[in-house]
Amino acid sequence: MGQSKPAYGLLGYPLGHTMSPPIHERLFELSGKSGEYDYRIFELPAKVLSACAKDLFTCEGFNITIPHKLNIIPYLDRLDESARRYGAVNTVLCRDRDRKSVGYNTDVDGFLRSVESLDCDLSRPVLIAGGGGAARMFAIECALHGAPVTIAVRRIKPETEALQRDILSLAPKAEVSLTTLDQLPDREFELLINATPVGMYPHPGETPIPAGYLRGVRAVFDAIYNPASTQLLLDARKMGCRALGGMAMLVWQAAAAHTIWDGSVYTQQQIERIVVEMSSLMENRFQQSAEGKVAN
Numbered sequence: 274m275g276q277s278k279p280a281y282g283l284l285g286y287p288l289g290h291t292m293s294p295p296i297h298e299r300l301f302e303l304s305g306k307s308g309e310y311d312y313r314i315f316e317l318p319a320k321v322l323s324a325c326a327k328d329l330f331t332c333e334g335f336n337i338t339i340p341h342k343l344n345i346i347p348y349l350d351r352l353d354e355s356a357r358r359y360g361a362v363n364t365v366l367c368r369d370r371d372r373k374s375v376g377y378n379t380d381v382d383g384f385l386r387s388v389e390s391l392d393c394d395l396s397r398p399v400l401i402a403g404g405g406g407a408a409r410m411f412a413i414e415c416a417l418h419g420a421p422v423t424i425a426v427r428r429i430k431p432e433t434e435a436l437q438r439d440i441l442s443l444a445p446k447a448e449v450s451l452t453t454l455d456q457l458p459d460r461e462f463e464l465l466i467n468a469t470p471v472g473m474y475p476h477p478g479e480t481p482i483p484a485g486y487l488r489g490v491r492a493v494f495d496a497i498y499n500p501a502s503t504q505l506l507l508d509a510r511k512m513g514c515r516a517l518g519g520m521a522m523l524v525w526q527a528a529a530a531h532t533i534w535d536g537s538v539y540t541q542q543q544i545e546r547i548v549v550e551m552s553s554l555m556e557n558r559f560q561q562s563a564e565g566k567v568a569n
């Protein structure tokens with residue numbers, strides 16, 4: 274690979290719109306390490322991972338996004354408890370003290386920081402739209418905090434039922450219900466989480482939950498970070514709910530990766546500033562791309 278500086282990076286596919294390089298650059302800057310490291314992009318489809326895995330592990334550490342959060346596991350020496358709990362890895366430390374590679378899940382740090390800023394009580398009912406990888410982590414975490422959890426999907430599949438069983442095996446006393454998005458229950462929720470891509474660029478006008486349903490919801494967290502204000506968030510704010518988009522989760526999970534890699538820690542204020550900067554950078558990029566000025 275012939276690298277001049279120690280490197281970190283991002284593994285995923287496709288990565289055309291990734292915000293990770295500017296986020297990590299800002300985090301390195303804040304920890305006084307600007308220019309000391311490269312942050313590389315490993316845009317690799319699942320089928321070529323085995324051929325390229327050796328290159329990845331020449332880095333100090335790397336982040337992982339779709340479709341590799343599970344695929345990477347066989348290449349690791351060890352999983353941290355965070356990754357074992359959700360069965361997914363989004364951060365790798367390539368060499369720990371014993372020179373072993375370790376997989377972590379820092380998405381959960383990003384999620385919990387987001388919920389904290391929404392001032393939610395996670396022992397109260399939570400509704401999660403979606404039943405994929407992110408929903409799994411949200412549901413497990415909410416159930417472990419004592420929340421009765423309702424998972425709403427477009428169609429209940431064997432995987433949705435398996436998710437319900439997995440949550441119950443981790444939190445045996447949890448109340449976990451499954452429903453469909455067109456049959457939402459008539460009850461109040463402390464928190465609604467969107468863990469579907471509905472409302473994401475290039476379909477920003479769409480929402481997984483009708484605006485009227487938000488009357489019974491106290492706070493909304495939309496994991497989507499592009500656009501910064503999804504239709505769901507706009508509806509939620511109009512209904513008087515507290516509402517937060519996914520950029521905060523994205524930045525906090527990246528900050529937690531730096532803590533694992535080199536012990537750097539960041540203040541709430543520093544992270545909030547990066548969230549604002551990245552939201553505006555992203556909106557500019559997408560505006561330009563919509564106007565045909567950027568080749569993605």
Ligand code: NAP
Binds near residue numbers: 497
């Ligand atoms: P995933 O594993 O692909 O799961 C997506 C889920 O959304 C599935 O349950 C899928 O249902 C459902 N879905 C897809 N299209 C739908 C539609 N048109 N109507 C209703 N449901 C639909 O993806 P993921 O990794 O969980 O990610 C989910 C969302 O979270 C994405 O928007 C992603 O960008 C966001 N996310 C954000 C962060 C962050 O840091 N902010 C981190 C992770 C993920 P089917 O099974 O029926 O297709």
